[in-house]
Amino acid sequence: MGKLTREDVLKLARLAKLELTDGEVEKFRGEISEILAYVEQLQKVEVDDLEPTYQVTGLKNVTREDEVKDYKTTPKDLLKNVPAAQDNQIKVKRVLA
């Protein structure tokens, strides 16, 4: 894989909801390309029929009862850091045009 293009970096930024300055685009283009070139070594590894591992201690489907419990933390505690709240809900700009 060759070096990322300017357009590649802008696409990644768009996916990640980031706005980059021209300087940042150039900087990240070089740095991310270098890191991707480093991880490229994995392409050559023999993995035969191995399965990927996502959970290392072997836990599976940890569930709990779906019931309401009382905890010390109140909705007020949880909403105190919200930039804009109203009636115990988070207020955002309109989503649908």
Place this chain on the structure above:
Amino acid sequence: MSQWGSVSSLVKDVQTRKRTAKELVQQSLKTIKENEDYKAIIATTEVRALKRADEIDRQIAQGEDAGRLAGVPFIAKDNFLAFGADTTAASNILKGFDTPYQATAIERLEAEGAICVAKANLDAFAHGSSTENSDFFATHNPHDKTRVPGGSSGGSAAAVVLDMAPFALGTDTGGSIRLPAAFCGAVGYKPTYGLVSRYGVIAMASSTDVIGPLTRSVEDAALVLDVMAGKDEFDSTTIERGKEGYTDLAGNLKGKKIGLIKEYFDGLDEDVKKVIDAATIKLKKAGAEVVEVSMPSLPLALAVYYIICPAEVSSNLSRYDGQRFGFSAKDVKDIDESYKKSRSQGFGSEAKRRIMIGAYVLSSGYYDAYYKRAQTVRTKLINEFKEAFSNVDFLLGPTAPSTAFKIGQNTDDPLKMYLTDIMTVAVNLVGVPAISVPAGEISGLPVGLQLIAPQKKDRELLEMADKTEELLK
């Protein structure tokens, strides 16, 4: 020499009213103040800490049981939610975040009488190996102010070595407890994945994040782990604590089989090698059997990590969108602009870099080639560790390829910075416990020795490390 002594002796002093919790907290706050120029601390929790100290002193005066850590001050890395100060993860996007509840680890320590006195500096969101990625300021190494303390728990490691508190908490996603412990000359313990609840700790890479202590001795680390370990209803990845607990370190080295990790010694810095070799000779003399072990896929671990970690980072950092909490950009015309402006102005360079790498390796067309492939090589690593542990009880190697480097030395080269973690990341990918203990010095700078055990053999590892520490004193 430390002003604190062991944690258990401090607790005894407080319980027998030889010293008060208040004196200990004041002593801790004073030491923090005297060492401000190392920039290890983001904020103290002074008001709340003193109030809690009074409460513990009152309990003891009334003959109540104040707990196994009664009156012991500690410092938490600032990615733990702890009352008494804001929780920032050393990031601008969380600056001013008013702690709404506490991490399970903090709750458990407090339930046994420990007192959080301050929040320590870190690489923002724990992204880094030097604490230079803090959005606020870099921390200095206690042994040489021109050098880094390691990272990302650099503030916690420096704080312990500067005697600011008897112990500190850190998080270790790819080496972030062990590396700063090695660079600063502290003990750093990384438990088995899931042994300590991650609830209330700001997530970095959830499949490798663990919580552990930084201390002045293995015995202290074992006690702190013992208080924190075990299942938590708020973290579904937690595992049962070991039936024996973690504080029985009575066993000895005789007959223990230790595997030297060949791949960590190939091309190793000569001075670091000398220190580790000297330690190995002492272990042999003490009756341990030492053999060489090879795990051929080990050199791939860093590449695996730098796919999995950014993938999980990009997912975990998507919640910082300017709507729910944290920095929110003003004067925006619509929600999309609010997301973009809040994130672009709030995140530092390293967070942005990791988010974009994560977006890349998870995007359609690349997912199989990068993310799935990395998780498959991870299986290969797990198998090689299993194979190694079928022959030996513990694995041994250096914690880091060098001693602490100069501030600014690696900041313009992210890949070089990432290579600092080359000897620590595999442990996180495999989920096994590991510890870094001080093994010696090179030109006044500490070197860490890393011991690794199979999953859930945390007690055995601490026992082994305790004996090793005695030999190396």
